[in-house]
Amino acid sequence: MLRLEKRPQPSTFWNWATPVLAVGLTMIAGGILFAALGKDPFAAIKMIFWDPLFNPQFAAYSRPQLLVKAGPLILIAVGLAIGFRAGIWNIGAEGQYIIGALCGAAVALAFFPSPGWYIFPLMVLAGAFGGWAWAMIPAILKTRFNTNEILVSLLLVYVAEKILAAMATGRMRNPDGAGFPGSRNIAQYPAAANPELIAGSGMHWGVVAAFIAVIFGYIMLHKHILGFQVQLAGQAPRAARFAGVAPARLVVLCLGFSGALAGLAGLFEVAGPARMISIDFNVGYGFTAIIVAFLGRLHPVGILLAGLLMALTYIGGELAQFMLGLPSASIQVFQGMLLFFLLALDVLSNYRIRRSRSEVA
Amino acid sequence: MTTPLLAIEGITKAYPGVVANSDVSFDIGKGEIHALLGENGAGKSTLVKAIYGLVRPDAGHMRWRGKTFIPAAPHEARAAGVAMVFQHFSLFDALDVAENVALGMDNPPPLRRLAAQIRKVSNDYGLPLDPGQLVGDLSAGQRQRVEIVRCLLQDPHLLIMDEPTSVLTPQEVETLFRTLRQLRSEGRSILYISHKLEEIRTLCDKATVLRLGKVVGRCDPREKTARELAEMMVGTKLHQPERPPHSPGDVLLEVKGLNLRSPSAFGTSLKDVAIKVHAGEILGIGGVAGNGQDELLAALSGELRAPAGAVCVRGETIGHMGPNARRALGLLCAPEERLGHAAAPEMSLTENALLTGAWRQKLVSRGFVNWTKARGFAEAVIKRFDVRTPGAHIVARALSGGNLQKFVIGREILQRPEVLVVNQPTWGVDAAAAAAIRQALMDLAQGGAAVVVISQDLDELLEISDSFAALNAGRLTAKRPVRGLTLEQIGLMLGGADEDSDAAA
Numbered sequence: 099m100l101r102l103e104k105r106p107q108p109s110t111f112w113n114w115a116t117p118v119l120a121v122g123l124t125m126i127a128g129g130i131l132f133a134a135l136g137k138d139p140f141a142a143i144k145m146i147f148w149d150p151l152f153n154p155q156f157a158a159y160s161r162p163q164l165l166v167k168a169g170p171l172i173l174i175a176v177g178l179a180i181g182f183r184a185g186i187w188n189i190g191a192e193g194q195y196i197i198g199a200l201c202g203a204a205v206a207l208a209f210f211p212s213p214g215w216y217i218f219p220l221m222v223l224a225g226a227f228g229g230w231a232w233a234m235i236p237a238i239l240k241t242r243f244n245t246n247e248i249l250v251s252l253l254l255v256y257v258a259e260k261i262l263a264a265m266a267t268g269r270m271r272n273p274d275g276a277g278f279p280g281s282r283n284i285a286q287y288p289a290a291a292n293p294e295l296i297a298g299s300g301m302h303w304g305v306v307a308a309f310i311a312v313i314f315g316y317i318m319l320h321k322h323i324l325g326f327q328v329q330l331a332g333q334a335p336r337a338a339r340f341a342g343v344a345p346a347r348l349v350v351l352c353l354g355f356s357g358a359l360a361g362l363a364g365l366f367e368v369a370g371p372a373r374m375i376s377i378d379f380n381v382g383y384g385f386t387a388i389i390v391a392f393l394g395r396l397h398p399v400g401i402l403l404a405g406l407l408m409a410l411t412y413i414g415g416e417l418a419q420f421m422l423g424l425p426s427a428s429i430q431v432f433q434g435m436l437l438f439f440l441l442a443l444d445v446l447s448n449y450r451i452r453r454s455r456s457e458v459a
Numbered sequence: 460m461t462t463p464l465l466a467i468e469g470i471t472k473a474y475p476g477v478v479a480n481s482d483v484s485f486d487i488g489k490g491e492i493h494a495l496l497g498e499n500g501a502g503k504s505t506l507v508k509a510i511y512g513l514v515r516p517d518a519g520h521m522r523w524r525g526k527t528f529i530p531a532a533p534h535e536a537r538a539a540g541v542a543m544v545f546q547h548f549s550l551f552d553a554l555d556v557a558e559n560v561a562l563g564m565d566n567p568p569p570l571r572r573l574a575a576q577i578r579k580v581s582n583d584y585g586l587p588l589d590p591g592q593l594v595g596d597l598s599a600g601q602r603q604r605v606e607i608v609r610c611l612l613q614d615p616h617l618l619i620m621d622e623p624t625s626v627l628t629p630q631e632v633e634t635l636f637r638t639l640r641q642l643r644s645e646g647r648s649i650l651y652i653s654h655k656l657e658e659i660r661t662l663c664d665k666a667t668v669l670r671l672g673k674v675v676g677r678c679d680p681r682e683k684t685a686r687e688l689a690e691m692m693v694g695t696k697l698h699q700p701e702r703p704p705h706s707p708g709d710v711l712l713e714v715k716g717l718n719l720r721s722p723s724a725f726g727t728s729l730k731d732v733a734i735k736v737h738a739g740e741i742l743g744i745g746g747v748a749g750n751g752q753d754e755l756l757a758a759l760s761g762e763l764r765a766p767a768g769a770v771c772v773r774g775e776t777i778g779h780m781g782p783n784a785r786r787a788l789g790l791l792c793a794p795e796e797r798l799g800h801a802a803a804p805e806m807s808l809t810e811n812a813l814l815t816g817a818w819r820q821k822l823v824s825r826g827f828v829n830w831t832k833a834r835g836f837a838e839a840v841i842k843r844f845d846v847r848t849p850g851a852h853i854v855a856r857a858l859s860g861g862n863l864q865k866f867v868i869g870r871e872i873l874q875r876p877e878v879l880v881v882n883q884p885t886w887g888v889d890a891a892a893a894a895a896i897r898q899a900l901m902d903l904a905q906g907g908a909a910v911v912v913i914s915q916d917l918d919e920l921l922e923i924s925d926s927f928a929a930l931n932a933g934r935l936t937a938k939r940p941v942r943g944l945t946l947e948q949i950g951l952m953l954g955g956a957d958e959d960s961d962a963a964a
Contacts, residue, residue, distance in 0.1 A: 106857045108805065321830075323823045326813060334803035339762050340794060341814045342783035 192384025198361020229361015304366025
């Protein structure tokens, strides 16, 4: 009989080996899934993980996309990870992302078409503020009325989507757009655009912000007393109160921080790759970032790697969709399996598997 | 002597990494109260579980009245006539006494008949119980009665009791002992597990001492002193905490008119608590668990806030302050629950040193943690308090209870507190570590600090305290000097009686 035995000390090896193993198992299970769909599993896996980067036919387009997709994922995931470590579950980054984009776009559209160096910085502030404000709703409801932040933040995503649709077809609609939904093209408005900084690299200000967030998150979590308090609150709430950590302050802080980062991600997206506010502006970065945060072990450097990997599955997935005719849902299943295997394998870092004779106890 | 009731011969049981029992042999005679003595981890529980059919030994065998006895499950042990009262009760608060008793029986009779039996048995043995009362409304002592009566209804030949007095007041202990003696006179045997040596000396006829899984001594406890028993248990000369004579200084901690609602639905609110502790004084606060100990500690540590004037340190009002502001002023605390409250289980000792030492030890500057300094502080605690661990990088939960407790208390003491408040400082700690902790507390007081020790262990309080007060249902009695206090007076104080209210300091 197999039996789980708690390790006296959590295993550092397994803590970092499980994500790798989870990726491997996802490839196997994904391959079986693709085979069941009647596709060549090896071709599909290669198409997802290898071709976007190294196939001369696709790499020119796909390589820059890696940073474009990874930027928002990393930016959002770093914020989420800090909250997750404190046991504060912000599931609504997608909503904060939308509101951040709306606030940033609103600044740009308000100033259109005047030039001015101050417009883009103002948009950045507005984007961060929008995400922060949207995250303050679950934060205040939790600290005042002890509501569940998981539910409140998640449901606010759907509210944000409705506001997005209303804006895209109403207040923010392009007056010169012949009545089509969607705002002016912000990326073509020089004072407000978030351009590609190095041609062909995919690097834009949002990616820069993501790298800064990784460094900042690392310093905060591992060098600053606040990071210690965050982890203490997540692991042993009673010990945290004993250490003088005020739980309400931490809720406001963590939700606010992750909201602001998600808002920033939204702003950089709308002024750059997405170009404008449209009904289908949000593509699920806020939700995928949850997977990225866990895949990266809630560690900023891990999140950097996980964000790149997840971006790869996005790009490779699209490629496989085009070239092999895989249904678009299959790539979402693929990403879901990754989180599933990761969480299931997580047990190995705290437990070891032993064979034993059965015993009455 | 004739055939013993239960003969244990060469029982050995190993778990991965530890040998819990190694070649343990002893006999329990008919009508005998047999003490099983040993420190935590000596293998008492494993042995008892083997007798009760919860653990199957690797080697050795047992004979029940001369016949081979290997219970594979508790019901087989019960069928033979073994009953056990566990240290932690397995009762449902929402059910009444009779229903709880029925749940623990293999073939319970109809409830009405059972209720009558409970009434009869409980009265016969001097443990009156109302079968219709909800268990949630019972005191710890009464809950234990439910467990005992449940066992007695099975008409056992051998009753195993695991640390039965840890939750009882002295009066309740007396009642329990009368019952146990009555059982003995009926020819029943009792295996009595305890580390309270005085109790064993007054109650038991024989004692078997375990150390590291082996039998290291057999004796008649009535012929030994408590100290001799303790030394058999520990295997070395035991250090007796001691302290030179001293006189109290200024008032360092003052609590007055402290009323506090407990945040927990099952907690006890504090009612008009007043405390005055002088420099160099150790105040012992006794009381059965659940009478407001946790709340009192939280009110002093700053986890629960009170009106500013309700708590003062050296005349400064601090009732409204949070934990770290109080630490800065020199008021340090060590809560009862080691894992999860005093320390974070999954964090390393270095991180746990930072937990309370951050500000007073200056482990943090401008918000940034100085990890080198934090590790240095953790290592200083480990060294000074003889914490057995491979190093400061080990997570707290990997330490044994006694070692972690030494770390937790040491962490506060090394920060040179002006006032130190500890709750259950030696709970579940082996005798040698307990002596070390008590000595450290006394040294601290000798150095001019005011110390408050909240404990359920009366022997401990009487050994180290200068003055004594008792918590009962959230009220604190006036304190009295320990010298000259009789056990009877203490019992009355624990029961909430407080006839002379002017405290002598």
